[in-house]
Structure formats: structure tokens, C-alpha cells
Amino acid sequence: MNGPWVEKYRPKTLDDVVGQRHIIEHLENYVEEESMPNLMFTGPAGVGKTTTALALVKTILGEYWRQNFLELNASDARGIETVRTNIKNFCRLKPVGAPFRIVFLDEVDNMTKDAQHALRREMEMYTKTASFILSCNYSSKIIDPIQSRCAIFRFAPIKGQDIAKRLEYISEQENIDYDESAIEIIVYFAEGDMRKALNLLQAASSGEGKITEDKIYNVVSKARPKDINDMITKALTCDFMGARDLLRETMVLQGTSGEDMVNQIYQDVTKRAMEGNMDNEVYIDLIEAIADSDFRIREGANPRIQLEALLTKFL
């Protein structure tokens, strides 16, 4: 009973992690020395932050890793309460059968500022017994005091050729036939995100026959909401209210995140320009506006409001 491939093919050991060699080397030192500072893994989605953290934990804690490990991710309650009771209680205890205990806080950017503040003391109070691994997409979303208590590792997008190799390996394991060119296309669309690459591969292989370029394009176009295109067309033809309605529907109903919206808008606009449907000047003005919204959203502004404002730039 295997879940989605992203899970089935999650590397179990540090060695299996694709790419990120320079980081892995450092981590292997920690394993050897049986000690480790508080770590923060930052970087884009699907490049192996969680994977690496889990693999490191198992390696460094050895056979009793389960007993000395506390994982809290975005789906767990992680408010001040949790920080002050559960995490604290866990850190207080002596490690058993392992050099120390590890608290892994995945997607820390989803923790409230208050919870982060509550955490800062604990990260230095129990240095003898417990180390922390934090993972996030943007270290800017983490309060300074926490950052200053960590060694920060920046995960890069995974190289195209590494993704290709992994895809070929998985295809063999799953006994599926593929065109070389199909793999290339996946790599192109994945943009360094291994999770996206695996999702594309699995979706394209769920039909009959071998994986072809066409199948990939088909998946890509199905997976990309048409609404974004309609929305931009509406805005460009000065139907602001119509465009705004579509924006809200996509964000509120489908739950597309601000970040994803920005990406898709960027891609759509770029496509229009590359197909010669948009003047260079207009294009660059829009890019500037998109960049600005992107920046503001990451700075903590309300994504929907920012994107509504962005739409006016298309009028």
C-alpha cells in the first residue's frame, strides 16, 4: 500500500538525498561528532528540507531515534501553549540511548510570532539535552532572535540533471516506459522542485501506455487553473470587477495561496509577452508591479488585498 510517489520515494538516508551535497557534508560531520547545533533549513518547496531533517534525525539518533525525537509540523497545534508545555517537557528529559534529543519544527513560517517568541528561550535553555531543527521557506518570516540561535542552511532548487536522473530511476522501479523528451519537459516545468516533478510523473503515468511529451503538457495544462488566464484577460480588457471576482473565487474557494497566485500570474503574463501578445513596455511595467506585490506579500501584507491592487495595474 503505497501512498503518492512523493512519499513512496522520499529518501530515507542522507546519502539518498539528491543534490544539496554541500549541506549533507556538513550534516555528516555532525553525525560523526555526535553533536549538532540548532539548525534551520530554508529554501523553496520540494527540495528536500523535510526529507533531510528526517534522515538526519534517524542517522544521528541511531536506533532509539523515535524515543528522542519530537516532530511538530503545520498540522499540529503549535501555539504558545504547545511551546511552553509540550516542547519544554520534551526538552527537559534526558536523552536515552542517543547523544541528545531533537525537536523538529517543520514549516516554522506557519508559527505565530508569539509562539516563536516563546520558543526562543527554550532553544538556548536546553542546549545540553536537546537540539532543534527548524524548516521554513522564507527565513525572513522567522523572528531574528530565533534565526540568531540557528545555523542556517539554504537549500537550493535541485539541478535539472539530478531531477532527470531521479525520474528515470523511479520510472524503472515502477516499470513505466517514457520518452526522453518527456523527462526533459517535466524537468523544465518542475523548476527545481522535486515534489512537483514526481507529481507530474505520477499524474502522467496514471493513464495507459508510455509517458510522452504530450501527456506531460496535458497534465500541466489541466493542473494549471484556467481561472488565472481568464482573470488576467478580464483585467486587461478593463473588467476590473469581473477579474476581482475571479481572483477571490480562486483564493477563497480553491484556496490557492498568495504565493501560488503570484507565480501563476507571473507565468501567464510572461507567456503572453513571449507569444507576442504584449508590448515590452507593458510587460516590464507589469513585472514590476508583480514583483512589488510578491515582496509585500512576503513581508506580511494580506495577499488577497495586494493581488486585488495588482489587478488594477492591468487596467
Next chain:
Amino acid sequence: MRWTEKYRPKIFDDIIGNGKQKKEVETWVTNWKEGKPQQCLLLVGPAGTGKTTFAHVIANEFSDFIELNASDKRSYDIIMNTVGESATTKSFFTGENNYRLIILDEVDGIHGTDDRGGTRAIGKIIKDSIHPIVMTANDFYSKRLTTIKTKCKVIKIGKVHTNSINALLKRICVKEGIGADPEAVRVLAKGANGDMRSALNILQAIAEDSKKLRMSDLEIVSQKDNTNNIFDSVRRVLKSKSIDKIKNSLILDEDPTFVMEYIAENIPREYEKDSEIKKAYDMISEADLYFGRAQQSRNYTYWRYASDLMGVGVASSKEKTYKKFTRLTGAMAFSLMSRTRGKRSLRDKISEKMSEKLHMSNNVAISMFPYFEIMFENDDVAYDIATFLDLDEDEIKRFRKRKIPKSVIKRKEKERQEYLAKNKLESKSEENLPDSFKTIKSPSQDKSSEKSVTSPSKAKKSNNSKKLDESKTKQQESSDNLIISDNVENYKKNNNSKENNNSFVESKGNGSEVDNDSIAENKNNTSKKDSSSKKDNDSKKTKEDSAQKSLFNF
């Protein structure tokens, strides 16, 4: 006797203010009396402006009336049994004007759970009634009114003008023999902010016994809270250019980001030129940025900039003030949220499960939905993923319309049984894993160590989940994330045991408390200054290292 009752108007002429509306109501009454049935009337407006008064004055024009208001329980059954009856049967009175007025006062106060079905009943009564109906409400945008108001003739009752209140107060002072300082009367009238009832109540409270009204008397009574109504503020911002008026109008008792949403909502409804909309939305986006900063830094002085940007900034984005009436609306994004609650909760339930089992954030989980839609077209894959994620039928329906065929389920279940039977994992558990997991080279992930576990945790684990047979326990241990579940129940047990293991020494661990903090909206980030300077050398080096190396990526 309460003066509000004593001086409650009995005829149309006594109702002050709202001249145009009065005419409309009178015409409506006349038409009924001439045997021309009219649409149901919905009077909407702020408190103490005469809505209920109107209703009762109208009632005097008909032979009979029946009333239900917020003090009554108004569930479907109750409304149907009381008003429903009367609405569809003839009045006992004979003669020409034998109508019975149905008054449904304060309809926006119908409670969602206590008055279950209330609005539905009202909808039915509106449809079936042979008698005139008058309804009143304060909040035009109340959810309870969304369907009702489309079936009604809506008349907006405005605040009573200060001068009119002033005049009426003076008359009453004379009648009651109160020696009143005219200035005090004026202040009282103005302070009432259009609420006639409030003015009357205060006057009676201060002057009934003393027969005097002085300025100093006003100080001891607290006037009604005079914060602006949110729509007044929005209208001010969109219609005015006076800094003074705009700033004043934004003093109100609402969450300022909420006010911002309302202003943003109505910008394109009022402003006509694209350039105006653009400029105005720029201001909104800027204001929003400061709200975000205020929240992060907890420095709420930023609010004043936000407030100016969304107020004065939006106001001065227009080239001229449009001379038109714009129907302002509440923030549609909010109503969209409440309308789509069901769909969103399904979405969130699924993404919760994915988040937990696939180690990803909800956002990433949701972004995988389109891929799942495609994967789920394949029966086998659909079954596999659904089982892995423990999806229920509704959740599966999110990804595919058809149910997974029974034959497929049967076959898959059998396959799994066989798989499990074949893999009675005594030793060499690794070999039962898919090949992808066999490539373990790291020395510390030694196979033998996995197998020879005799840790206290193990003992604890079997205590915790006695029904898990040995093989499965081991299987789970060796395959970590690849949890092989027999059925939902076992899966849950596996999960439980995993949790307990985290803290076997002391049974506190990742408890299941509900913590609102983590649900709170995620607006958490600090400003963008580069924090590297503060890091110790070690991490700095690491960072440089990785930055350098990442140059070679891609």
C-alpha cells in the same frame, strides 16, 4: 409612562423626518386599500428612527394586525403556526378594507440555531400571503436578509435630522413643563446622532423630575456611543475630499482592517475611471502593508498611517466627486467565505490529512489537488492514495465523481492481504520494502540495529497497541514513513503508538490540545533586513558556502 411610548406617533403626520419614505409608505397603503396587492415592505435603518413606529401606524390603517418580533422565538414551526395561518386566511372582519397587516419586526435578529428555519418560513409566507406584510431590520447586509430582501420592496429609513430632533424635543419640553436651556436641547439633539428614541430617553431620564434641562445635566448621562456606522465612513471616503470630515468619519468602533476591506470593496463601485481605481487601490495596498507591519512589530502606531492611506489617500484618488447614488456593499470576500464554508471545510479536511501524512504544509497540499484529480482517474491509484491518506467517501468525491468500483476495492484488498501474509516479517524486514528503500548505505542506518530493537519503547508500544500483531509492528518500524495499514483502525493505532514513542519516559508529549494560536492568521514576518550580520561566524560561513555553491545549481 415611558416618553418613547407616550410620544410614539399614531399617524403618518406625526412621524418626523424621512419625508420621501413616508410618501412611499403611504402610497403602498393606499394601493392595498384600493384592492391592489403590493410587494411585502422591508423597512431598513438604524435604531430609533421610526421603523416599528411606521409598522404600527400602518397597522392602524388596516382592520387587524398580527406581530412577531425578536422577543419571540421564531423557528420555522412557530412562524408557520402563528403568522402562517393568518397570512393565508381571510380576516374575520367584513367590509372593503378587511386586510390583516402582518408585522415581522427585527427580522435580521432571527437566530441561526435557536430560530432554525425562520428565514425559510418567512420566505414561504411572503410567497403565499394574501395580506400585506411589513418587516423591519437594522442591518441591510445581514445574512438573514439575503434571500428575503430580493422579494421585498426595500425602504431605507434614514437617521432623523438633528434639527428635527431638536424641534420635537423642544415641543415635548413645553408639554412637560420643562425649563430647558435651548443650547442643552441642541446638544442633546446632536448627540443623539439621528436616534430619536435615545434623545427621548435621555430627556426623560434627566428632566422628568427636576423639570429642568441644563448643560451641566447632560454631563451626568452618558450619551449613546456615537461611533460612525461603517457605511457612513465608506461613503465619506468615497464622496468627500475634506481631510477633516474623512478623518473624523474613520473614528469608529470596528477593526480597521475590516473597514479597509469595505472601502476597497466599494472603490470600483463608486469610482469610474481606471486611473482612479488604480490610484485608490495603490493606497489600499499601501495601507494593508502598514497593517501587516503593525501586526508583526506590534507597533500599532502604524495604524494611523494605514488609516490615512485608506481614508484620505483613497478619497483624493478621485478626480471629482461623482454625483450619483452608489449602492454600497459589504465586503464580498467575507460573504464569499461564509457562502463557501462547506466546500472549504472539505478542502481543509483533506489538506489536513495530506499535511500530516505527507509532511507538507496545507498550502502545498492544496496545490497538489489538481494532480490528484488526474491520478484519481485511475481506479487503482485512486484506491491506493485514498487508503494511504485515509480519505472518506466525500473526500474521494472531491477528486473523482465516480465511486471506486467495488470490484477494484475487492481485488486491491485481496492483494494487500496476500502482500501482508507473504511478508510475515520475522527477519530481513528490509527486503519487503520497495526497492527504492534498499539502497541504504549510511552506516548508522544499519539493518541489524533496526531488527534487534529491544528498547523500552518497544515494550511500551506493545502495551499501547496490543492488537497490533508483531509483524505489523515491526513492519512499521522498519519502514518508517511507509506505514502499511490494514484498515483505518490499525492505521490510527500505528499513529498512536508513534506518538507515544516520542515521549515514552514521561507520558507527556505531543498532546492533542487545541491551540488557537496556530490557527490564527499567519501574518508573521519580520522586516527584510539582512540578519546575517548577527549570526555567529559559523553559520555565516555556512551561508556563504551554500550561496556560493548554489551558483552552480541550474
